[in-house]
Structures are given as C-alpha cells and as structure tokens.
Amino acid sequence: MRIPPYHRTPTWQRFFAGAALGGLISWVIFFYMHGVQQEKQIRTLHEQREEIKDLNGEIAIWEQDYKKLNEKNEEILTIQEVEVTITNEKYSLDRLSIAEAEDVIEDDLSSLLAKDVASVYDGKVLLKKSIENKIVTINKKRYQLEVVEIMFYTKMNIEIKLKRTTS
Structure with missing residues (x-):
C-alpha cells in the first residue's frame, strides 16, 4: 500500500489547507461565542444573587416592622x-x-x-x-x-x- 500523491497537485493542497484553516477559524468563532455567552450568564447570575440578597434583607426588615406593629396593636386592643x-x-x-x-x-x-x-x-x-x-x-x-x-x-x-x- 502506498499513499496517493495528493501532495503534488495544487488543487488538493488548497482544499486541505482551506479545510484546516476553516476548521481553525470555526473553532475560534465557537470559543468566542461560547465565552461571550458564559460571561453574560455569569453576569446575570451575579446580578440575580445580589438582587436576591437585597430582597431578603428588605423582607427581614419588613417582617421585623410587622412583628413590632402586631405586638403594639395587641398591647392596645380595646373592648369594643x-x-x-x-x-x-x-x-x-x-x-x-x-x-x-x-x-x-x-x-x-x-x-x-x-x-x-x-x-x-x-x-x-x-x-x-x-x-x-x-x-x-x-x-x-x-x-x-x-x-x-x-x-x-x-x-x-x-x-x-x-x-x-x-x-
């Protein structure tokens, strides 16, 4: 068995070079798009974590105020x-x-x-x-x-x- 002599004809050389270059460019584009998407996801997750943290803090404040108001109202209940x-x-x-x-x-x-x-x-x-x-x-x-x-x-x-x- 011997290898066919494709390396001698320029049309085949251009084809393999184009396939290799196209594969390399497609991988670069894929990694770029994947990286951009991941950065957006990470940024969104970080913003959501911060928002959840802020909202949980506000809920805790509201609950404390609500409990204080309930206690105060229970203290001043009157017979009607x-x-x-x-x-x-x-x-x-x-x-x-x-x-x-x-x-x-x-x-x-x-x-x-x-x-x-x-x-x-x-x-x-x-x-x-x-x-x-x-x-x-x-x-x-x-x-x-x-x-x-x-x-x-x-x-x-x-x-x-x-x-x-x-x-």
Whole structure:
C-alpha cells in the first residue's frame, strides 16, 4: 500500500489547507461565542444573587416592622362590644324577658367599653363576682346570675345561667 500523491497537485493542497484553516477559524468563532455567552450568564447570575440578597434583607426588615406593629396593636386592643347570653335551661322564660335582662346586664358592663383587653382580663375575678352578685327580676321572679364562661377579645362574650333565689 502506498499513499496517493495528493501532495503534488495544487488543487488538493488548497482544499486541505482551506479545510484546516476553516476548521481553525470555526473553532475560534465557537470559543468566542461560547465565552461571550458564559460571561453574560455569569453576569446575570451575579446580578440575580445580589438582587436576591437585597430582597431578603428588605423582607427581614419588613417582617421585623410587622412583628413590632402586631405586638403594639395587641398591647392596645380595646373592648369594643359586650355581648351577654343568658341560658335558661331549667326555666321556661319568654325571649323578651331574657332579652331585657341581657340588656340590663350589658348596660351595667358598658363601662368596660374602650378599655384595654389586658386590664379587663386582669380584673376578671372582680367582673365575675360583680355579675354573680347581681339579682335580676324577670316576670316578678328573682333570679341570681351565674357566670358560665367569659371570652375576652375586642368583643367580650359572657355566658350566664339563671338560678332562682329563695328570697
């Protein structure tokens, strides 16, 4: 076997030289384009990292402010409404009489409106005793009140049972 004598003819020499030169130029162009693309990607990633870092810092600041405002608002919560519910399981009383009795109790507790929930909660024992010491007259019969449940928030709910007094 022998190698064909292509090196002697100038047309083949130009072809191989052109192929080698074209391959070299195409590799240079490929590496240049790839490098430019990678630089853009790196720059974009760096900018996004910085933006994420800044936004995380802002989020942390907002969360701290939000927590402080919530704590401050919880400290200054006030009672805006008092609702009294009378349960009369034993006695068959009409709804009008019960509603009137609830209104009387709510009027007595109207001094609690616009007061701090925390301060009213601190005096819950006194509040309970003052309600239980009250005697309500419904249909010419006297009933003593017993507090079943008190819920404290901006709307204070009080559930009361009636007990018949012997006197």
